[in-house]
Amino acid sequence: MAGGGGYGGASGKVDYVFKVVLIGDSAVGKSQLLARFARDEFSMDSKATIGVEFQTRTLSIEQKSIKAQIWDTAGQERYRAVTSAYYRGAVGAMLVYDMTKRETFEHIPRWLEELRAHADKNIVIILIGNKSDLEDQRAVPTEDAKEFAEKEGLFFLETSALNATNVENSFNTLMTQIYNTVNKKNLASEGDSNNPGSLAGKKILIPGSGQEIPAKTSTCCTSS
Numbered sequence: 001m002a003g004g005g006g007y008g009g010a011s012g013k014v015d016y017v018f019k020v021v022l023i024g025d026s027a028v029g030k031s032q033l034l035a036r037f038a039r040d041e042f043s044m045d046s047k048a049t050i051g052v053e054f055q056t057r058t059l060s061i062e063q064k065s066i067k068a069q070i071w072d073t074a075g076q077e078r079y080r081a082v083t084s085a086y087y088r089g090a091v092g093a094m095l096v097y098d099m100t101k102r103e104t105f106e107h108i109p110r111w112l113e114e115l116r117a118h119a120d121k122n123i124v125i126i127l128i129g130n131k132s133d134l135e136d137q138r139a140v141p142t143e144d145a146k147e148f149a150e151k152e153g154l155f156f157l158e159t160s161a162l163n164a165t166n167v168e169n170s171f172n173t174l175m176t177q178i179y180n181t182v183n184k185k186n187l188a189s190e191g192d193s194n195n196p197g198s199l200a201g202k203k204i205l206i207p208g209s210g211q212e213i214p215a216k217t218s219t220c221c222t223s224s
């Protein structure tokens with residue numbers, strides 16, 4: 001397991017830590033979306049992920065410092081880590097397919113099923129159609145994905161890790177929605193409890209993350 005610091009958040013206090021998981025078939029671009037978001041990097045000869053890795057980046061949402069802890073695992077079954085451990089504590093998920101490969105979109109319901117079986121029921125989910133730079137090889141019409149996302153109550157965006165289109169936007173959308181959900185938890189009793197698809201006003205359980213954590217005065221190891 002590898003961890004890392006993201007850019008833009010090296011100092012100062014962190015108000016919240018949100019764990020987000022990336023899931024989807026092998027080679028859809030999960031690792032490269034993470035590399036683009038956490039380090040603003042991209043690699044064409046990206047290796048298949050083995051096991052689990054995570055990276056972090058700190059964002060500012062409504063004057064709060066939010067650390068996104070993004071977990072990436074293998075799409076290939078034989079390299080996958082223990083599923084329930086991967087999902088434990090996750091408050092957000094990116095469900096990724098490759099818009100040039102129809103079967104990766106057709107497998108999305110299976111990934112959603114796994115997610116719903118293992119993750120907190122109030123987890124915020126965004127569906128991502130990656131590789132939008134390859135428009136001439138498109139195999140999944142935007143409308144099909146949009147319709148699916150609406151039916152399942154997911155956010156949806158098409159991205160390109162290669163040219164960075166919508167990568168910031170998709171992580172920001174997810175983190176902002178998680179923040180809003182956590183922020184509104186005190187309104188749970190007034191919330192829309194008749195609508196099971198709605199996260200608004202519902203309490204979200206965040207074991208080990210997402211809670212307000214005390215400000216740190218300093219962290220280790222400044223070199224001079």
Ligand SMILES: Nc1nc2c(ncn2[C@@H]2O[C@H](COP(=O)(O)OP(=O)(O)OP(=O)(O)O)[C@@H](O)[C@H]2O)c(=O)[nH]1
Binds near residue numbers: 024030032046134
């Ligand atoms: N053209 C294009 N290629 C991409 C994009 N994102 C990723 N790729 C390429 O797609 C291949 C697979 O990307 P990865 O990020 O390793 O895929 P993954 O989903 O993490 O794969 P696993 O680790 O096996 O689950 C690599 O060759 C990437 O360079 C993109 O937005 N556009």
